[in-house]
Amino acid sequence: MTAGTLPAQDPGTPPPPPPPAEFVFNGHYGRNPLGGVSFRAMCARLPSVLGRTARMAWQVDRRAVVLLLSCQFAMGAGSAVQLSATAKAMRPLVGAAPVADRLHAALPALIVIAAAAAAVRTASALATYADGRITPGLTTRADVALVEAVCRVEATAYSEEGFSDRHEAAEMGVVRTQTMVQDARTFTAALIRMAAAAGVLTVLKPLMLPLLLLAVLPSGLGAVLAARVDYATHYANIGDRNVRGMMRWWSTEPRYSDEVRANGMTDYLVYWYGAVSQRIDRRTLATAPHKLRITVGTSALGGFFLLVTWVALGWLALSGRVELALVATAVVAVQAVLGALSQVVAAAAALFHSSLYLADMSSFLDLAAARAPARGDRVVTGPVEEIRLDDAVFRYPGKETPAVDHLSLTLRRGEIVAIVGENGSGKSTLSRLITGIYLADKGHVSWNGTDLAEADPHSVWPRCGLVPQIFAQWPLRARENVTLGRPRTYDDQAVWEAVEAVGMRETVESLPGQLDTLLARELFGGSELSGGQWQRLACSRALYRKPDLLILDEPTSQMDPRGEHQIFERLKAVAADRITLVVTHQLENTKIADRVVVMDHGRISEQGTYDELAAGNGLFAELLALSKDR
Template sequence: MAPVSPPPPPPAELRFEGNPGKNPLGEASFRQMGSRLPSVLARTTRMAWETDRRAVLLLLVCQLLVGAGSAVQLAFTATAMQPVLGNGPAADRLRAALPALVVIAVAAAVTRVATALCSYADGRITPRLTTGADTALVEAVCRAEAVAYAEPGFADRQEAAEMGVTRSRTMVQDATRFTAALVRMVTAGGVLSVLHPLMFPLLVLAVVPAGAGAVLSARVTYETHYANVGDRNVRQMMRWWSTTPKYSDEVRANGMTGYLLHWYRALSARIDRRTLTAAPRMLRIVLASSALGGVFLVGTWATLAWLAVTGRVDLAAAATAVVAVQTSLAALSQLVIHGAAMFHTGLYLADMRSFLDLAHELAPKRGELTAPAQVAEIRVDEASYQYPGKDSPAVDHVSLTLRRGEIVAVVGENGSGKSTLTRLITGIYLADKGRVTWDGVDLATADPDTVWGSTGLVPQNFAQWPLRARENVTLGQPRTVDDGPVWDALDTVGMRDAIEALPGGLDTLLARELWGGCELSGGQWQRLACSRALYRRPPLLILDEPTSQMDVRGERDVLDALKATAADQITVVVTHQLENTKVADRIIVMRHGRITEQGPYEELAHGGGLFAELLALSKDR
């Protein structure tokens, strides 16, 4: 009998915690929550003003017109009611009320036109505001220090900030409707207060419970969102990894489909469970606020009836009061709905703002010195670097000198610090101790853009950009208007025939998932990645496992290209294929973050050290 396989393990418990994460409602009182509205309204206005000032001015004018129109309609309703409810023939009473009715009709038309113009202004502001928020988020992530990705909670904070971008689509609309409702409420409330001072306070009491309920409901919704951030973040990542064609072969051939679906369903169920757990709280809040508001609303109508029956207000005033009550009630309801929406949006905007502030703090602030454009010597002096959360440094007190015209190979076992060393040399990471200098300029004091403008890097995990073949070589930074240098770079790595065979040549989109796109093999992609670095003609060229996916011919093309261009640059090659280190002038051997050996190939191959041991093992495979 075959052994029974155990069920797949459930997804790990994920918490939205870490250094940057803090629930903005964790210690907030109801008063503090309510006080957020003015700041959210002010922030929305400021963001809209920066986006389109004319549209904001149009919105403000239209809001005033809507308020004025509502006031005129109510005031002239009272005027029209006097003759309508008076004595005499109906025709005479209607004739006497006609001027007031015309004014009411004109005011209603103006209000409708102003409302339409508000929608037009919102349509001008919202797309650009949303795009601006989205672009700011992308820029913040791109400009943050590379080490930020290793910070605990950074990815979760980014996920929370994404919700802020999403909510920015309704931000202006909610603010517009909130202020419009506020204006209508003030005008209608003013009419009610004139008719009788008791009416408006009672009406406010009828709506306040609904407002409190809406804010409390928004808090519950946000708490659920906050608890689900980590799970949603990982679920989205798992969705991409499970459905992208790039890994479809591995998923199918390894029988992973069932487990991935189990994982996805389990995460989704956990998210849904938290949402459903919050439903009873939401129900209690809605029932309590609705019941209390209903009691006060009944009191409002009863008071109006008592005033009319006892003669404390005449029939015309009572009729006007009915219209004013309905207008005020509608305005107050809209005020509550959109005020709660603004409060809700404000929470997500706070997440977005805090992430942008965090990313700004983590953006490079290294100084304004200009790194040499044609660096001749790079010195690493007693440099150490330790990743966040790790117990030991990845690079530990390393000293090294690299000179123009030299090819240096860096070898060692996995985890020995090879790739980290290249990141220190290029200034992607800054040393925790020691320093790295380019011709005497400390990278910690140099403008990073001037450093990276002089580097070419082919990392282990290179990008397969969904761009045209041409942009995959130039990376959007063409040196000339013609394609001559592009073809030269492709010739260098033996990719001309492959690119010419594509349907559109250099204009072919390299993304099989998109209509009209084509795909390259793994080795062809790696050749293309090498052509990018060679196209840049950088003073510093670093290739991290540049030929791991290539055939023998492609590997030979790249190594020959390195020899041909070596005189004009500093070249660093990180590799596990030790035979390829013969192309190097010097080999550096790393172990546990330190340099244990260095020298030419023949010397190390017969030196009896780690290099000789690894070389012997590679030949035995």
């Protein structure tokens, strides 16, 4: 079976599924930023790109930047010395004296040429070394900046239109950072060599320089236009590449392999992946004729002017307007200028190409910075005695109906509160408002009287312990999976206490390296846990933090009865020291709660103890009856 095709269907079987949906990079960021930009404006980007590259490199390794620039100028000076010495060597070499005398007269200049060539090569090697010092740090800096930006944005940014696609576009900027310094080095070195050779050539015959520029500039125009076509294709493919990357991960992740195989998904997933990949390829291949026309047209124009250049040089020599020695030097100078110009054009086009992707990365970092938490600087101190929601309203971006609608609730220290309701009733959104992950659009959420909109989140979140419904299975050692984000001591006593509290001590002790065991079966030396064991470990992580606010969202959904009993018993044992919130669909589990809050369409429909609500005629009693009618 080839990629993008489904196996042949037997007669009478259902028809094949439709092709994958179109994933268009659209919305506010859907317009290609180069769509209406002129060629002149595109070329004007180069100085800013060089400046940005220099600033980033300077921050990474100043000594390497100084070395790189010194080598660039040394190479330019060496090229100028070579050409000047060549002119001096040519006069005796083309003269009428005996060969031995001519060689003897040219020897000093030849020695200078050899020394200059050695110096240029040495400077080139040192420049490569400096490049190697700068590039890894620069790439890491860009990569870390991107990860940090995504981690630090307001959580609501993930729901905004275009955020994920802008993130995907920015990833390409990190990739292009790896070649940025090399392109900038090639460009500046070629520019300096060109200036040196052009100076020598201008002294010999000023007419030659404009002819050489006309011979090379068309190829520069072609390279920039081709880069613009490549970027337009890249921009059109962002949506497809984004979802293809996600599907690749879900399809090949070992923890989902049972579902893929037992449900017979393999054929369709391979078909889907191949079909989307082919769609990306079709967009790319569709640009080939356009790029061919650009290349052929600009190459023909450049070739014409290059022919004119050589004809002009030949005419100058045959007409006697330039002596033979200078003609030979001019040939060398023309070749040097032509080579340097070609490198300038190629490197400038590469820099321009990189600048498009770096601009995507820069604009995303600006977007992320604008969406970073801009809250107050008030500090929440512990212990947290009371959390209050006053007429709080929250609406997800792009949604018309509030997820939490004019909700008021008070939570007190020492209390276990259970939040229940049907899917989509606002339970998880409420927990995000309580922790300050989301800020209320209207109304207030306060801790000990401090509005979270005015509080420094770094004084709030260290006091939280959250076990989300969808929790991460971190590819770290068992110890770090417990202490992640909040290591409190240098010994493991507190870690073992948290592990034992959720009934995981025996399991961890049976691992090859106990707390030092890497929990990632996909990596060499790693071990794997079951779904219920992972959930227990997530609970131990929250308990280890000893938080003022403990929130557990469906904390026992993957556990066996014994594990579930252990978790709830532990909750009751530590409840006096904190505010505990349990979000659950298992209504029987709410018996441990001091109070049960029932959510319905973003509002509180009723609240009370389990017995009070079970005996009533409200939504809780209805859901409880349905859970028992099986």
